[in-house]
Amino acid sequence: MVELKSELAALQTPALILDERKMMRNVLRLEDRIRPHGVSLRPHLKTVKSIEVARRILPEGFGPVTVSTLNEAEQFAAAGVRDIIYSVGIAAQKLDRVVDVRARGCDLSVILDNLDQARAVAEASARNGMAIPALIELDCDDHRSGVAPDDPLLLELGTVLHNSAAELRGVLTHAGESYEVYGREAHAGCAEVERRAAVVAAERLRAAGLPCPVVSVGSTPTAHALTCFDGLTEVRAGVFTFFDLFQAGIGVCEMDDIAISVLTTVIGHQKNKGWAITDAGWMAMSRDRGSAGQRVDQGYGLVCDMEGRVLPDLIVLKANQEHGIIAPRPGSGATLPEFPVGTMLRILPNHACATAAQYDRYHVIPEDPDVPLTEWSRFGGW
Amino acid sequence: MVELKSELAALQTPALILDERKMMRNVLRLEDRIRPHGVSLRPHLKTVKSIEVARRILPEGFGPVTVSTLNEAEQFAAAGVRDIIYSVGIAAQKLDRVVDVRARGCDLSVILDNLDQARAVAEASARNGMAIPALIELDCDDHRSGVAPDDPLLLELGTVLHNSAAELRGVLTHAGESYEVYGREAHAGCAEVERRAAVVAAERLRAAGLPCPVVSVGSTPTAHALTCFDGLTEVRAGVFTFFDLFQAGIGVCEMDDIAISVLTTVIGHQKNKGWAITDAGWMAMSRDRGSAGQRVDQGYGLVCDMEGRVLPDLIVLKANQEHGIIAPRPGSGATLPEFPVGTMLRILPNHACATAAQYDRYHVIPEDPDVPLTEWSRFGGW
Known part of the structure; x- marks a missing residue:
């Protein structure tokens, strides 16, 4: 000892001190909630930004994961991660780096919520002879970015992507407002808002004859409160690995989990x-x-x-x-x-x-x- | 062009974009204020943390400077800076690193405000056969750390340091409260409070037969407002190199200086x-x-x-x-x-x-x- x-x-x-036992307990707690529903967990590595942590918390070591910067995508891809969503709306000037990561064998996808971005992804795909996968970002709770699930723009974006050299990979949303409310019941409400937005949008795309293989939702509070998984293919969460006083303050963890x-x-x-x-x-x-x-x-x-x-x-x-x-x-x-x-x-x-x-x-x-x-x-x- | x-x-x-022309204008503006009074300017490099910036803003390249971490001290010393004050109260566990920097030919000094620290500096000096210079930190405006200029502890600290293997280098204070008030007149008031605290403490030490070669004051607002320099040997300031919205908000710079x-x-x-x-x-x-x-x-x-x-x-x-x-x-x-x-x-x-x-x-x-x-x-x- x-x-x-x-x-x-x-x-x-x-x-900076990291308690590995608490981290692994946090990870297993969320995996145990998500996996039995046949839905995959796609941890957001923006919190950890560490190859060694990624190796500990990714059971197979190669994904799927979410990242918040292309530097994360590049570093985790170099360490062997094979399935990454870069979950900040893509800027055209960053597409060369996306192409480079994909060319090294990592399935990196991007997100977008407007036609300028969709056209840029389509052009970069054509120019590079490589179908860059893109998910349409949805605004489920009026929090930040994204297309409303019932906005006609959703089908326009899906059509532009699908009828181009790019790949329409699916839809993605994040219930950012779940950070503003306290307790399991309130988070479960946010989780259902998040799920419904994603499923409604996926159904609209499919009804229009467009593919939507990925239906992705998540935030740490909603991932821990989600009860109905119908129509989802994956759940994302980030700060659940470490937790913090903010998450304890909204009732998602105990102090002892930090x-x-x-x-x-x-x-x-x-x-x-x-x-x-x-x-x-x-x-x-x-x-x-x-x-x-x-x-x-x-x-x-x-x-x-x-x-x-x-x-x-x-x-x-x-x-x-x-x-x-x-x-x-x-x-x-x-x-x-x-x-x-x-x-x-x-x-x-x-x-x-x-x-x-x-x-x-x-x-x-x-x-x-x-x-x-x-x-x-x-x-x-x- | x-x-x-x-x-x-x-x-x-x-x-992160740095406009070198604005930076040099900011540096010259403060140098022009301070140098004619026969007082030296000791820039605080906690803002810039860059060897290249230090080379541009230190006229001779070797100091004097202030730092906020021992990593800064180590990096700037390795780049040739020869006169450094580490201006966060020294922890005993960090003295080995101070000794190492000094052994490489840099005159690194520490600051302290209590007897435990003074004894630790004295012991490290004796143990290493090296007089570690220490300044006594003064609390001029009830802001944070430091000894009040009229506190009996001032002379105790001076005596412990002077009658030991360490070196009593002087006194140092920082008018942290100058950030809370607006405009030249208010900052000039803070500057005079800061100056008086340092000078009173220096005089008390000297009256007790103790040396006090360095009398150091400074903050960006007070350095720019100081009018009476009597009794001071140096002025410190940090954020003046770059400025920011906060400094513009208290009237120390214009937006165009940032x-x-x-x-x-x-x-x-x-x-x-x-x-x-x-x-x-x-x-x-x-x-x-x-x-x-x-x-x-x-x-x-x-x-x-x-x-x-x-x-x-x-x-x-x-x-x-x-x-x-x-x-x-x-x-x-x-x-x-x-x-x-x-x-x-x-x-x-x-x-x-x-x-x-x-x-x-x-x-x-x-x-x-x-x-x-x-x-x-x-x-x-x-």
Whole structure:
């Protein structure tokens, strides 16, 4: 049994810690929900951005996955992933990179919601003698991008793609509004809105004689709440691998499920204010204050001891670039424990995607307690 | 004359653009304010984190500079910088790295505000047979860390350091509260508070027979407003190199001074909402919403055309991880211009330090219009 505390104490702070056991438990929890319905799970790797994490969480190692940047597509394809959806509306200037990834044997598909994009994908397909697969992005809940499922544009896009050198691969939607509501019942409602939008659009395309092999939905809250899978072929989710305070705040996970944390060192105090000052500011935590609008504002993060046990009502109250200020949550009545200078703590983040993006590696606490800490690399950029 | 627009159009978006001419104008503006007073300017390189930028903005190339991480200290020391203050309170676990940088010929000093740190610096100095220089951090405005100038602890710290193998290098303070007030007059008030705290503390140390060669103050707002330099030896500032919407919002710069921007591509629209969707979300802009509490809320950034001309009242209203939503500022009465899919725009950031940190390189528009775009690398991490 390796002594975790002394291993962590040897790290330079701030450092990003990943608890592999929690991560694998999170992944299995969602797989167990989705797979029995004959629907595939297509994890969104924008959260993890790491080949080593991808190898752990993809059962066969080659997909299917979702990505948020072409850099992710290129890196995961180079590592052997064979089925990728790039789920940000394609820009014409990026199609050469899509063609390159596909030419290396990875089935990379793109998404789009307007005729300019459809024509650009059709032209690039013709020019390269390669059918680039495209999914039509649907707007199921008035959240961001996408075509309404009943919009005549849906059939126009399907027709342009199908009658061209490109490939009409299907439809895709994301219930972004599921982040704004609390609890299983509300998320199940969002999930049904998401499913219905995708299925209605798929049926319209098919009724018009167009193919729609893929019917893709998903967000972490809806993937965990979905009960009816009729008409779907796959479910996407991203932050479910790590979870975070935001997801805990909308009732999708427990604090104990959060698999990443930031290790920090106490460097001073302002005793009259009840503050401990640490070396994890917003550069280490990210500027994400997602919990600010939730029932419980977690500041820039929730404080845990080195073993990862939550210290109730102790938060990162303020953050400068390289300074965090730890204090009791205002109104909680809690007091700051004795934290001598040099004390190391772990901070749970508001948003796993944003916090992890501040680091180039994970320090991994392996599932097997007899295995020492290990490092997994991660990347950023586009 | 190289055609800027066609050069930018060849970049993959999102991309970080640095206008070298504006940067050099910003640097000269502050140098011209500070140098005539016989006080040195010690730029804070936490904003730029780039060897190439450091080479441009440090007249002699070897310092003095300020850094916010030991990784910056290591990288800039390796590039030849010879005088560095690491301006985050030192943690004992980091002293080995300080010793290593100093052993390579760079005069790296640390800051501290408590006896545990002073003893750790003293012990590391004795253990390594090397006098590690330490400045005592002062709290001039109740902002964050530091000892009050009239606190008995000041002399205790000075005595512990001076009567040890370490070196008492001086005092340092930062008027963090200057970011909370608007306009030259208010900043001049903060600058005088900052100066007085440093000078009072230096005089107390000297009256007690302790050395205090360095009296260091600074923040971008106070450095630009300081009128009395009596008793100071140096002024620090960081974001002045690039500036940003936050600094413009407190009246320290004009929009036209902001030297960095994010190049983005329009990928779609929601016409009924007056939205253009781009590929620069919060991963490209950072989550920093510093202007949210200012007179004019700039959203996630202010929109410019490709030449960098501000499009009035057009902001990044919302941002998801890889999507930006551009819309008129609420209440402005402005309407969204026609931005065909594929239009490229440049976005001014809320906070240069946070936005630049999302990238591993700058695409530099050189001062000389006959020179093509060039790339300068930047780094992150600790």
